[in-house]
Amino acid sequence: GNSVTQMEGPVTLSEEAFLTINCTYTATGYPSLFWYVQYPGEGLQLLLKATKADDKGSNKGFEATYRKETTSFHLEKGSVQVSDSAVYFCALSVTGGGNKLTFGTGTQLKVEL
Amino acid sequence: GAVVSQHPSRVICKSGTSVKIECRSLDFQATTMFWYRQFPKQSLMLMATSNEGSKATYEQGVEKDKFLINHASLTLSTLTVTSAHPEDSSFYICSAREAVTDTQYFGPGTRLTVL
Numbered sequence: 001g002n003s004v005t006q007m008e009g010p011v012t013l014s015e016e017a018f019l020t021i022n023c024t025y026t027a028t029g030y031p032s033l034f035w036y037v038q039y040p041g042e043g044l045q046l047l048l049k050a051t052k053a054d055d056k057g058s059n060k061g062f063e064a065t066y067r068k069e070t071t072s073f074h075l076e077k078g079s080v081q082v083s084d085s086a087v088y089f090c091a092l093s094v095t096g097g098g099n100k101l102t103f104g105t106g107t108q109l110k111v112e113l
Numbered sequence: 114g115a116v117v118s119q120h121p122s123r124v125i126c127k128s129g130t131s132v133k134i135e136c137r138s139l140d141f142q143a144t145t146m147f148w149y150r151q152f153p154k155q156s157l158m159l160m161a162t163s164n165e166g167s168k169a170t171y172e173q174g175v176e177k178d179k180f181l182i183n184h185a186s187l188t189l190s191t192l193t194v195t196s197a198h199p200e201d202s203s204f205y206i207c208s209a210r211e212a213v214t215d216t217q218y219f220g221p222g223t224r225l226t227v228l
Contacts, residue, residue, distance in 0.1 A: 036219070043117070043206060043221035044157075089156065099145060099210050101217060105156040 002027045006090045006104035013080055013111050021075040021107045023064075023090035031092040033057075033066050033073040034101070038087045047075075047088070080111045115141045117209045119220035126197055127228055134192045134223045136207030142187035143209035147217065148180070151204040163190045197227045 006023040013019060025031065032051045036044040048057030053068035062077045073090060090104040116139040126132050136146055144165045149157040161182050162170045169182035179201075181193040190209075194201055204224055208217040 043119075044208075044219040046216055046218070049216070099215070099217070100147070100159055100162065101157075101208075102159075103156045106154075 004104035009108040019077040034091040036089040117220040123224040138209040145210040146190040149206045
């Protein structure tokens with residue numbers, strides 16, 4: 001079946017630090033990969049996505065590269081801000097899977113001054 | 114981006130009563146909507162896929178008679194938790210698929226507390 005594994009949190013960083021949140025996946029077929037962010041008290045928002053191998057998704061300074069050889073989609077940001085504090089979810093969907101998303105367990109990020 | 118709303122944002126009810134949660138796509142039409150349940154500090158669990166004009170498809174282990182889903186229009190899906198019990202207390206989230214970009218947009222969620 002399909003599954004997503006992401007690093008456990010919480011992750012606590014100082015402002016302007018480099019961020020990496022690891023995400024690996026198992027899927028039948030060729031999945032599309034997503035990162036969603038959930039700010040406190042809000043719903044999930046799509047942060048970025050990649051639909052095929054070697055694609056790089058990017059948004060708001062975050063980026064992730066679809067690595068088929070390592071089945072990974074790690075999220076990175078060069079310099080985090082306090083406003084980036086949120087829960088980040090890695091997810092996948094497979095073609096022919098009815099557009100269903102399979103989520104990882106989420107990683108809480110806390111950025112401090 | 115596309116906006117999805119949910120109503121109510123939180124609801125408290127007595128055990129044995131039924132609760133209806135609405136999910137609306139505000140600026141796009143959604144032939145497919147999804148209902149998720151999120152437990153504290155855990156991921157989202159897909160409950161069912163709601164297709165406009167047809168019956169919902171439920172994930173394994175989700176009671177369809179317990180969680181009634183209706184998708185009567187291209188912008189509205191409803192989830193009714195029937196005869197709610199304390200173990201149904203959770204955060205319920207809907208999403209709507211925007212066909213042009215093939216992207217799911219999520220509602221802000223509904224916190225259900227059953228006393």
